[in-house]
Amino acid sequence: MTDTIRWGIIGCGDVTEVKSGPALQKAEGSELVAVMRRNGALAEDYARRHQVPRWYDQAEALIHDPEVNAVYVATPPAFHREYALMAARAGKAVYVEKPMAMNHDECLEMIEACEAAHVPLYVAYYRRGLPRFNQIKQLLDSGAIGDVRLVQTTQLQTLRPADGQAVPWRLQPELSGGGLFVDLASHTLDILDYLLGPLGQVKGFAVNQSRQYRVEDLVTTTYAFESGVIGMGAWCFNAYKRQDLNEIIGSKGKLSFSTFGDDLRIELADGGVQQFTVANPAHIQQPLIQLMVNELRGDGKCPSTGRTAARTSRVMDDLIRDFY
Incomplete structure (x- = not known):
């Protein structure tokens, strides 16, 4: 991984306004270079307000942007698996919002895909960094x-x-x-x-x-x-x-x-x-994001990974499976 981690956000909605988006910009060794939202006007507005160089209305375009080397999936959980697998195939580091996926089986598929592609997989259980x-x-x-x-x-x-x-x-x-x-x-x-x-x-x-x-x-x-x-x-x-x-x-x-x-x-x-x-810090995800960036730059380990997050999804599956 290069010295600077250049992020692209898929799904630049409410959670990215204060909690995470500015943190990607403020963490040492980190830049936010592109954002995507299916509504292109909203993506453009976000990019303008947060001084992000590029915006897209297609996830594939952001993932294959050569300037992006890490992808943050900030959509509802129904889309985490799809975009994580797409980013892994492109060789990009993956950070997904919590919960990690719709169920434990999807978590395992995401873990296997990232491990096969030799890219790290992180999950936004940011309390581990607070x-x-x-x-x-x-x-x-x-x-x-x-x-x-x-x-x-x-x-x-x-x-x-x-x-x-x-x-x-x-x-x-x-x-x-x-x-x-x-x-x-x-x-x-x-x-x-x-x-x-x-x-x-x-x-x-x-x-x-x-x-x-x-x-x-x-x-x-x-x-x-x-x-x-x-x-x-x-x-x-x-x-x-x-x-x-x-x-x-x-x-x-x-x-x-x-x-x-x-x-x-x-x-x-x-x-x-x-x-x-x-x-708490002003941008609550910033401590965890800094730990991710540090690891991607070869310094230390981030405590919130696909494997730790999958354990929580397994517990929730056990508790609500019969209801659904």
Whole structure:
């Protein structure tokens, strides 16, 4: 790979406006040189506003642009496999949004294609690069709460109103692979994998209680990490309020944090309490993007790969398969 990683974005929608697009421009050794959207006028507008040299309305044209040596697929999951395979065949490094694909089988196909083409495959589980979650990992690894015994996750949201407008793609299973569980819980399941290792056996239920959309709106699970730690989780998207809480319980204390907020707290057996504040960067994907760029330039390893992300897709498949 050359000294400068020159990115092209397929699908320059909302997620690329602040979270990722500017991060590709600001990371050291990284440039954003082309964007693509099926609506050419929107692609041109994005390129103009973000000072990107070229824009396209065809993915093939962007992928085969000789100035592009890494492709970021920022479309809904229904298109991740297609574009990842196309980029791999062109010999370009691949970065896809999360969840990695529509299901675990597609993830495996993407991994095999990239490995056969000898190109890296990364996934936008960007919490693996954020300072707050790396502080959590350091606390756990240092034994701050002793030996980990149990993990509990509760995520609640109120029901999104059906306001007569078009149903968001995240609530269309043919585009997203599921509902908000797939979109949001994937972040929690992935960061738990990062903090505590891979999950093994998973059991649970997925139901649609509100009947407002065609997707699951409540998922519960119990699971076992390969390490022997046990976990349980509940994700309810038709509740009375919003809540975002993960609790990791150990032999000496408890570590509590949110997936989407910025809180981090430790309670110890002796009554001691520690509260931490670790701010997120302005462009939240930038730390992970920097790790990817560094690896592509021959320095270090990125912690979010196709293989790590596929584990999260396998867990979600296990939990929602019977529903669909």
